[in-house]
Amino acid sequence: MQQILYLIQKEFRQVFRDPSMLFIIFFAPIVQTTVLGLAITVDVKNIQTVITDYDNSTASLAIRRKFKNNPYFSVSGYVESPVQLREKMDGWGAQLAIVIPSHFERDLVRSQQPAIQVIVDGVDGNSAGIALGYALGVLSDYTIDVAMANPALAFSARRIPLVAPLARMWYNLDLESKNYMVPGLIAVLLTMVSLFLSSMGLVREKELGTLEQLMVTPIKTWQLILGKVSPFLILGFLGLAMMLLVAFVVFQLKVAGSLVLLFGLSALFLLTTLGLGILVSTLAHTQQQAMFISWFFMVFLVFMSGFLFPIKNMPHWVQLLTYLNPMRYFIIILREIFLKGSSLKFLLNEIFALVLFASTILTLSSLRFQKRVS
Amino acid sequence: MKFAPSNQPYDTGNFAVFTKNLEKQFGSFTAVKHVNLAVEQGEIFGFLGANGAGKTTAIRMLCGLLLPTSGSGTVAGFDVWRESEKIKQNIGYMSQKFSLYNDLTLAENVEFYGGVYGLNRKTIKEKRHELLDSLGLTASAGRLTRDMPLGYKQRLALGCALLHNPKIIFLDEPTAGVDPEARRNFWELIHELADKGKTVFVTTHYMDEAEYCNRVSIMYQGEIVALGSPQSLRHEYKKASMADVFIKLVDK
Ligand SMILES: Nc1ncnc2c1ncn2[C@@H]1O[C@H](COP(=O)(O)OP(=O)(O)OP(=O)(O)O)[C@@H](O)[C@H]1O
Numbered sequence: 197m198q199q200i201l202y203l204i205q206k207e208f209r210q211v212f213r214d215p216s217m218l219f220i221i222f223f224a225p226i227v228q229t230t231v232l233g234l235a236i237t238v239d240v241k242n243i244q245t246v247i248t249d250y251d252n253s254t255a256s257l258a259i260r261r262k263f264k265n266n267p268y269f270s271v272s273g274y275v276e277s278p279v280q281l282r283e284k285m286d287g288w289g290a291q292l293a294i295v296i297p298s299h300f301e302r303d304l305v306r307s308q309q310p311a312i313q314v315i316v317d318g319v320d321g322n323s324a325g326i327a328l329g330y331a332l333g334v335l336s337d338y339t340i341d342v343a344m345a346n347p348a349l350a351f352s353a354r355r356i357p358l359v360a361p362l363a364r365m366w367y368n369l370d371l372e373s374k375n376y377m378v379p380g381l382i383a384v385l386l387t388m389v390s391l392f393l394s395s396m397g398l399v400r401e402k403e404l405g406t407l408e409q410l411m412v413t414p415i416k417t418w419q420l421i422l423g424k425v426s427p428f429l430i431l432g433f434l435g436l437a438m439m440l441l442v443a444f445v446v447f448q449l450k451v452a453g454s455l456v457l458l459f460g461l462s463a464l465f466l467l468t469t470l471g472l473g474i475l476v477s478t479l480a481h482t483q484q485q486a487m488f489i490s491w492f493f494m495v496f497l498v499f500m501s502g503f504l505f506p507i508k509n510m511p512h513w514v515q516l517l518t519y520l521n522p523m524r525y526f527i528i529i530l531r532e533i534f535l536k537g538s539s540l541k542f543l544l545n546e547i548f549a550l551v552l553f554a555s556t557i558l559t560l561s562s563l564r565f566q567k568r569v570s
Numbered sequence: 571m572k573f574a575p576s577n578q579p580y581d582t583g584n585f586a587v588f589t590k591n592l593e594k595q596f597g598s599f600t601a602v603k604h605v606n607l608a609v610e611q612g613e614i615f616g617f618l619g620a621n622g623a624g625k626t627t628a629i630r631m632l633c634g635l636l637l638p639t640s641g642s643g644t645v646a647g648f649d650v651w652r653e654s655e656k657i658k659q660n661i662g663y664m665s666q667k668f669s670l671y672n673d674l675t676l677a678e679n680v681e682f683y684g685g686v687y688g689l690n691r692k693t694i695k696e697k698r699h700e701l702l703d704s705l706g707l708t709a710s711a712g713r714l715t716r717d718m719p720l721g722y723k724q725r726l727a728l729g730c731a732l733l734h735n736p737k738i739i740f741l742d743e744p745t746a747g748v749d750p751e752a753r754r755n756f757w758e759l760i761h762e763l764a765d766k767g768k769t770v771f772v773t774t775h776y777m778d779e780a781e782y783c784n785r786v787s788i789m790y791q792g793e794i795v796a797l798g799s800p801q802s803l804r805h806e807y808k809k810a811s812m813a814d815v816f817i818k819l820v821d822k
């Protein structure tokens with residue numbers, strides 16, 4: 197045990213003496229969360245919208261007005277036919293179309309439950325989902341207006357938003373994507389920092405020759421690994437704290453759930469990525485190789501996590517593969533804790549998956565990590 | 571010569587280092603070929619050879635860092651195949667690459683290695699004072715290791731490798747790149763260790779340093795081509811210096 201403490205002490209001394217390490221741990225998370233957070237959340241303002249109104253009634257005008265007055269939509273025009281609508285959307289002139297059928301008002305009054313069609317350009321899955329969510333929000337709003345004005349029509353108006361709202365929009369009440377994206381971004385940055393720190397940290401000692409020196413001491417492999425992982429776990433926490441600070445201050449986010457739970461489960465995830473870093477370091481002889489191998493893993497971890505591209509939109513076999521991605525679970529955990537305030541018992545599946553990953557990867561890396569030179 | 575006869579029973583307890591046909595191959599390349607050694611306790615044993623002769627590979631096998639391809643060996647009585655962790659408890663080692671942390675201070679390096687060797691806090695503190703004092707480095711204890719001259723660093727590294735009081739110490743080119751004056755100082759330290767009964771196994775490619783050893787082996791392309799005391803080798807090959815002996819052997 198004492199050996200591990202000396203390893204940790206040494207690691208901290210080195211980190212706090214190295215300006216580039218301090219940059220990676222404190223400054224980089226702040227800058228990256230801010231800049232990337234702003235960059236990936238602006239895409240949902242000014243959704244280009246066209247409206248096809250076959251009814252031209254008081255009711256349809258009310259709906260048109262609602263979209264026009266909503267700051268998230270920029271109504272670029274009204275088209276007459278399905279063909280025109282298609283052209284407009286194919287030519288990138290609109291991302292969203294609202295189609296109000298003829299006899300809309302008449303059917304509404306006759307309790308025939310008319311529906312309004314919402315068409316979204318699904319090329320960009322995330323912003324499409326968000327745009328759809330906004331549109332449904334506006335239509336629900338209209339439904340409520342109708343019901344308030346005339347309770348007898350409440351039933352008839354209930355099918356106006358044809359598409360069932362996506363579940364996640366319910367928890368994104370102010371309809372802002374930052375609530376959704378920033379937790380994901382935190383997961384990505386945390387993965388990156390921890391994976392690179394641990395793989396490079398060990399390979400650096402390999403390059404310098406100090407690792408060979410350590411391998412000739414009576415220290416046990418698990419002590420050496422623990423002595424390497426624990427300081428980076430603590431540094432990962434510091435990085436996480438920095439990113440949360442940005443989430444609070446710059447993005448005005450609140451964590452709905454427990455911060456203790458958030459840090460606890462982050463530790464679980466960090467054990468996985470740090471273990472992966474050690475595994476990488478057993479494969480690499482130079483820091484450059486370690487960097488390449490880490491990137492190889494990073495790309496899969498990030499793009500198959502559901503951070504940028506919803507997993508539901510992926511081919512089936514890719515969807516199955518994402519179950520092997522620890523980051524997938526961590527992103528779910530972060531979003532749940534951030535947005536829904538989910539407690540431990542709602543996250544048991546994800547926690548179970550992470551425990552499995554952390555223990556497997558740490559075991560694997562201890563087995564591969566030999567107290568020998570290759 | 572103290573070559574172990576090949577039919578000698580495998581009782582090696584009295585030798586600090588004993589090997590029989592120790593061999594290491596990397597792929598099809600044989601870096602160390604059937605090496606037979608018997609190093610006595612308390613001996614300063616020089617391991618000479620040009621670059622790439624296989625010195626580091628041999629020393630790594632002895633320190634439990636590398637498994638041999640074939641052959642057998644014991645260090646401090648422990649088997650190099652099966653008991654590498656026991657060997658590690660009983661030896662000190664200075665790798666050919668610089669073994670201290672440049673971004674730690676001198677005192678921190680001593681503390682760290684003391685800690686890793688499992689010494690308790692009090693002992694570490696004592697040893698730190700003692701070591702820095704004996705090297706005249708007390709005033710520099712708080713300086714970063716990278717700012718010190720290599721000669722000092724190597725002597726401190728030796729001190730760190732000795733913190734756990736091992737019986738045998740392996741030094742892989744400890745004087746490479748060190749100026750002549752500092753090299754002499756380093757060899758003085760080695761002699762002090764031998765006087766205390768420690769076995770010193772040291773590699774070098776400086777042939778003049780052979781004279782400081784009780785016995786040397788000369789390695790050439792993975793093989794030991796000569797073994798004996800410097801005097802006997804000079805006598806045998808009728809040369810005035812070990813450098814000439816070496817050239818004669820290698821030119822053959
Ligand atoms: N891991 C390895 N894989 C392949 N070849 C290796 C490996 N380690 C060493 N060698 C080769 O084995 C030979 C002996 O190397 P070694 O490092 O033991 O020599 P050395 O006598 O210590 O030389 P130097 O004076 O340069 O330190 C060299 O040709 C080297 O390239």
Ligand SMILES: [Mg+2]
Pocket residue numbers: 625626627666742743
């Ligand atoms: Mg060498």
